[in-house]
Amino acid sequence: MSAKEAGALADRVIAMSREAVEVGPQLLVTASIGLATALDGADLDSLLRDADAALYRAKDAGREQVAWFDLQMHEESVRRVETDRDLRDALCRQELLVEYQPAYDLRTGAATHVEALVRWRHPVRGLLEPMDFIPVAEESGLIHRVGEWVLERVVEQAACWATVPGLRVWVNVSPQQLAITGLADLLAGRLARAGLPAERLGIEVTESTLADASRLIQTLEEVRALGVAVAIDDFGTGYSSLARLTACPVDVIKIDRSFVADLGTSRG
Numbered sequence: 001m002s003a004k005e006a007g008a009l010a011d012r013v014i015a016m017s018r019e020a021v022e023v024g025p026q027l028l029v030t031a032s033i034g035l036a037t038a039l040d041g042a043d044l045d046s047l048l049r050d051a052d053a054a055l056y057r058a059k060d061a062g063r064e065q066v067a068w069f070d071l072q073m074h075e076e077s078v079r080r081v082e083t084d085r086d087l088r089d090a091l092c093r094q095e096l097l098v099e100y101q102p103a104y105d106l107r108t109g110a111a112t113h114v115e116a117l118v119r120w121r122h123p124v125r126g127l128l129e130p131m132d133f134i135p136v137a138e139e140s141g142l143i144h145r146v147g148e149w150v151l152e153r154v155v156e157q158a159a160c161w162a163t164v165p166g167l168r169v170w171v172n173v174s175p176q177q178l179a180i181t182g183l184a185d186l187l188a189g190r191l192a193r194a195g196l197p198a199e200r201l202g203i204e205v206t207e208s209t210l211a212d213a214s215r216l217i218q219t220l221e222e223v224r225a226l227g228v229a230v231a232i233d234d235f236g237t238g239y240s241s242l243a244r245l246t247a248c249p250v251d252v253i254k255i256d257r258s259f260v261a262d263l264g265t266s267r268g
Contacts, residue, residue, distance in 0.1 A: 003068075006035055010066040018064070032058040036069035053077050083136045086122065091145055095121050098153045100169070113168040114161075115204070116154045118146070130172075138174060147177045151190060158201060159194040170202040170231060175209050175216070184222035191226070198227030204254070207235050217248060224249045 001009075010033045017031035034055030038047050050069040053076075058067035090096055100114040120128040137143040151171060158169040177183060191198055203223060209216060209232075220230050231252035232245075236259055245253070262268030 003035075003037055007066065007068075010035060014064055014066060030064050032063050033066045034058055034069065035066065049077070050074070080136050080139070083133055084140045084142070087120070087133055087137060087140075087142055087146075090120060090122070091142075091149065095123070096146070096149060097121060098150060098157070100157070111164070111167060113170060113202070116150065116157075116169060116171045118150050118172075134174075138176060141176075143174050143176050144180065147174060148186070151186070155190045155194045155196055155201065159196045162196065162200065168200055168202050168229065170204050170229075172233070173203045173205055175205070178205060178209060178216045178219050183219055184226055187223060187228055188226055191228075199229070202229035202231055202252070204231045204233045206233050220249045224251070 013033060014031055017029050020026040020028055032055060034051045034053065034057065036047055036050035036054055050073070053073045054067045054069040057073060058065040061067065097119050099117050099119055101117055102111045102114045104110065105112050118130055118134075120133055122128050125132075134143070134146075137146050154169055154171045158167075161167050161169070173183075187198075187201070187203075190196075191201065205220075224230055229251040230249055231254055232248075232250050233254045234256045235253045236256045260268070
């Protein structure tokens with residue numbers, strides 16, 4: 001089949017998928033299609049991998065779309081594979097590090113808390129920020145190893161700051177980490193080992209976590225029962241409502257920067 005014929009077929013599939021399906025009640029179905037061209041010497045596995053990458057591009061574009069695999073996707077795919085491979089080595093070579101961003105009380109000038117931010121000192125690409133490798137870690141399942149490594153370092157550092165009155169250290173926890181059983185037990189063990197009071201630690205979860213709050217709310221409640229605080233990060237950018245917060249054990253809401261960037265203006 002030529003590329004032109006494949007594109008036309010994909011368009012017809014998208015059009016037909018818009019017709020409601022009768023199974024008693026009407027069901028609306030959406031389809032997203034990724035297409036790839038078999039280059040000289042390409043095997044079936046490579047073709048399917050490329051088409052799958054194009055499929056995700058179609059979904060990201062809003063669904064009910066057709067997307068072709070192109071050079072940019074190829075480069076992104078190669079970069080993901082390389083990042084995944086290098087990150088596995090980085091965990092063994094101790095290339096990850098944690099930096100701390102303080103927040104201050106503007107009335108007194110005293111530091112009230114600090115946020116832990118993981119970085120990767122890549123031997124070739126230099127110092128990488130979380131967005132350069134955390135999404136890959138989440139896709140590959142490495143986020144659990146990365147998260148446990150970060151948590152251990154953060155608790156140890158927080159214990160070193162135990163003499164600073166009221167200072168809490170916040171650490172980001174991915175939805176995948178929340179989904180595992182025993183997160184509260186893991187936190188309790190780390191706190192006990194470091195001799196750190198639970199109120200000196202807080203976990204941050206993204207607003208998207210609230211979309212599956214019914215499944216994760218028990219984990220958050222167990223974490224708060226330890227005395228560890230819970231914060232929602234980047235609130236206001238997703239689909240969560242204030243009403244949903246009433247069902248979530250949350251201590252702090254961090255409003256997304258897009259809502260405060262224009263403070264002091266009529267729009268803000």
